[in-house]
Amino acid sequence: MSPLLTSYEGPHLRLPNRIVMAPMTRGRADDVTGVPHPLTKMYYAQRAGAGLIVSEGIWADPLGKGGPGIPGLVTDEQVAGWREVTEAVHAAGGRIFAQLWHVGRMTHPDILRGETPVAPSPVRIEHEQIYTAEGMADHVTPRALTTAEAEGVVEAFAAEARNAVRAGFDGVEIHGANGYLIQQFLGSNTNRRTDRYAEPTRFATEVVEAVTAAVGADRVGLRISPDNPENEIVEDDPQAVYRRLLDAVDPLGLAYLHVIERGAYGALADLRPRWSGTLVGNFNGSEPTTRRAGEEALSAGLADLFSFGRLFLANPDLPERFAAGAPLAAYDPATVYGGGAEGYVDYPALTGADSTS
Template identity: 75%
Template sequence: MTSPLLLPYEGPHLTLRNRIAMAPMTRNRADDATGVPHPLTAEYYAQRATAGLIVSEGIWPGALGKGEPGVPGLTTDAQVAGWRAVTEAVHAAGGTIFAQLWHVGRMSHPLTLPGRATPVAPSAVRIESETIHTVEGRVPHVTPCPMTTAEVEATVTDFAAAARNAVRAGFDGVELHGANGYLIQQFLAENTNRRTDRYGGSRAGRLRFTLDVVTAVAAEIGPERVALRISPDNPENEIAEQDPKGTYRALVDTLDPLGLAYLHIIERGAYEALADLRPRWSGTLIGNYNGPEPTSRQAGEEAVAAGLADIFSFGRLFVANPDLPARFATGADLTPHNPSLLHKGGAKGYTDYPPHQSGRTHPSHATA
């Protein structure tokens, strides 16, 4: 019996060879000074182009959106040219690729931002229990600077401009990162949004930034090229949502009529978001389980077979298994990735994981 993950997908705006998506994963290989993708990035994504859909690593849509060293941007002509090499390589290999636009909000540090700027956020709420990666190692978070209403509106414009650049670079669409405690979710969550202007206060106010970004990007490049990733009830990065069911039902109900490319839901926490939100979303839905261990093939198959998702995304499994769909199809063993190489730079742990047919895994990739 054919795995449901290996069946083709024909949706309102997506035609894919299978129902396996490569989830966005930060790899920190870009030139830190320019934000231009590494020359090996085209090879990295082309190796994985047998995924039905690739969602790129997070890309900052404005300088204050950058969260770590080595994260690429989409604001300059040089960055657009760098990404064009990536999309051309993926398309030549028969793949489909969306750019994930990622503004981290308070999840940054002056050591990372231009001019040692203070990170921005909906409100001045500092992350207390964690540290953050910088060029000087892991350091405590700083208290972010609350955005003025004008700065919020300018950030919406930044997202739209970056989406236009993504299309210029040849991406098939963009996914807006509204999950995992970054800027969009910081506006959605009660504990990080203590604003009193129109971008805070009531549920409608907390939803406004997300809706403004989605509609601005859709107006710029067409709703059929725009997707949103969310992670309801996800406590990552000290997010606390008092009523995730109410918040995300209202969000999905408002977005559904727009005819977006897809909704990407990370289910993590007590709220069973896929089961609750699937009936409210008439378009393509991508599911994901973001737990401490890589999601299994079986979990993805069960979600698709049950109708909870049309497509299922895998992240860490794609790092060390560039031919993941073929391995699912043949039942071949999966190579474990070496976590210490995820963010090191260069080819090691990036483009040198061989496909199964090439023989044994390189010994440098053995996990400790």
């Protein structure tokens, strides 16, 4: 049997298989209220065969919203909307964590209703544009968070975690990867501070500590992407920084560490021996990660679980397809972000039946 299809019993997680649905932005929430789309409960319930689902990134603070249609988990209305999602997933036999997200400088005043994006330091993204409701736009120079404001964002993550539990999520994943706010504090080029947050791991550590204090370490995962140049992040010595981060948070006893390997640094091989709990592996490249790559990572002991993103878009029953050796459907890139049912809940299961019926 494929190691991906074997059950997993870790310190905090009991899963029927080792396949994790990775968080993926879909951009279908109400852009004014931040409430999930009415079809979001169907979308995730269709994919409840995953050992664990990690939701799309959900903003913890209105200034942390990264684009049109990104949902929040701050207001009572948003909590109620997500409760419908978690109830649908649980009814289908699944487990789901909410990804807690703040994009930092990776947003725009057109997205933030005129507000200037915030970041560790006023360092602008120079060579990329960002999608807004008005079309593509150049990035603006962000405003540096004051020390007190940074502390406020730490508390916003903790408050969102409490809301996630209220909404029925089984746990939360802190998004510390892909060039967003937490990684901006970790980055060499984006953190030019002189206060205590000048130490690159300080902000990430405080967020993890606050979230675990809010909901319990057994409900908390952390996602990182060492040496990932995405969104113009530079990390001069990722090995030293991420080893230091793990030394700080490993004793907390988190539910898992989610490591995206991308770049020259072999993060999984280097960090696996330094992490005492469950480790979720992921390879982030130009093409979707293959089943074989996940199996090899598990067999080599680099990870306990393995996450797949893009394969889940067009294959809602991905574990069943792996088990049957069935062909995998291809997703339509034009329907990934925004819109309604098309490219969202209309990809058929292997049986050809709607998995929610």
